[in-house]
Amino acid sequence: MTPLLQLERVERRFGGLKAVDEVNLSMVPGEIVGLIGPNGAGKTTLINTITGVHPATGGRIVFEGAEITQLKPHVIASRGIARTFQIVQPFPQMSVLENVAAGALFAGRAPSLTAAREAAIRHLEFTGLGALADSSASTLTLAQRKRLELAKSLAMRPRLLMLDEVNAGLNTAEIDDALAIIRRISASGVTIMIVEHLMKVVLSICNRIVVLHHGQLIAEGEPQAVVRNPAVIEAYLGKRYAGAMAGGTT
Numbered sequence: 697m698t699p700l701l702q703l704e705r706v707e708r709r710f711g712g713l714k715a716v717d718e719v720n721l722s723m724v725p726g727e728i729v730g731l732i733g734p735n736g737a738g739k740t741t742l743i744n745t746i747t748g749v750h751p752a753t754g755g756r757i758v759f760e761g762a763e764i765t766q767l768k769p770h771v772i773a774s775r776g777i778a779r780t781f782q783i784v785q786p787f788p789q790m791s792v793l794e795n796v797a798a799g800a801l802f803a804g805r806a807p808s809l810t811a812a813r814e815a816a817i818r819h820l821e822f823t824g825l826g827a828l829a830d831s832s833a834s835t836l837t838l839a840q841r842k843r844l845e846l847a848k849s850l851a852m853r854p855r856l857l858m859l860d861e862v863n864a865g866l867n868t869a870e871i872d873d874a875l876a877i878i879r880r881i882s883a884s885g886v887t888i889m890i891v892e893h894l895m896k897v898v899l900s901i902c903n904r905i906v907v908l909h910h911g912q913l914i915a916e917g918e919p920q921a922v923v924r925n926p927a928v929i930e931a932y933l934g935k936r937y938a939g940a941m942a943g944g945t946t
């Protein structure tokens with residue numbers, strides 16, 4: 697299958713630090729890829745590099761057959777790549793609806809304010825925030841702000857969506873709700889990359905896992921195989937986790 701996204705030896709340096717170090721990766725349409733690795737591994741930087749926020753200092757990024765490596769973030773967004781932010785930052789003085797409508801206008805190619813508001817209502821209903829459309833974004837709980845991030849990114853009508861720790865800080869019930877939404881997004885035809893520390897989430901939702909460590913891709917493949925990979929256990933999961941997996945208790 698033709699890849700949707702292809703990274704060829706992608707590098708992002710910050711001074712002397714290679715936060716992303718010659719990463720080769722491709723994603724095919726429809727898959728959900730889990731991006732895991734220890735704190736500081738380069739996961740968020742990889743998303744920032746793909747989306748043009750911190751452009752690659754080496755290598756090539758190709759999306760739907762066209763090189764996007766050095767394009768500006770708003771151009772990349774309008775090509776069909778959206779992301780959520782690890783630290784959620786809604787415009788607090790705006791309503792929930794206006795926050796999402798801004799996304800629809802910014803990159804969702806909404807032709808008018810009315811169209812942007814209509815799209816926003818659809819995305820808020822899709823993410824279960826319909827009843828809060830007129831509330832001020834500053835009144836939302838963390839779980840609701842994370843959903844607002846999802847609705848904002850969907851308003852950009854992406855074909856590739858990158859989710860950066862959308863479940864961090866949520867309780868079990870909130871995570872279950874978020875996973876149901878992510879599954880619905882996937883079923884609607886959007887290809888997804890999800891950065892996630894909770895292995896239960898990764899294993900329940902991802903078709904494939906990619907592991908970063910010190911900026912380098914150290915493993916990738918089918919989830920159950922990757923979590924048994926000794927290099928991944930050593931770098932990230934730890935021996936206790938591996939023992940629990942082997943015993944079938946997680």
Ligand SMILES: Nc1ncnc2c1ncn2[C@@H]1O[C@H](COP(=O)(O)OP(=O)(O)OP(=O)(O)O)[C@@H](O)[C@H]1O
Nearest residue numbers: 710713715733734735736737738739740741742782
């Ligand atoms: N804007 C920046 N300027 C300088 N260094 C940066 C910048 N952004 C990230 N880094 C560094 O790049 C490395 C990778 O950071 P990154 O935030 O991508 O890791 P991460 O895998 O997302 O970690 P976490 O799981 O904690 O979110 C770290 O050493 C970090 O300090």
Ligand SMILES: [Mg+2]
Nearest residue numbers: 739740741782
């Ligand atoms: Mg991060």
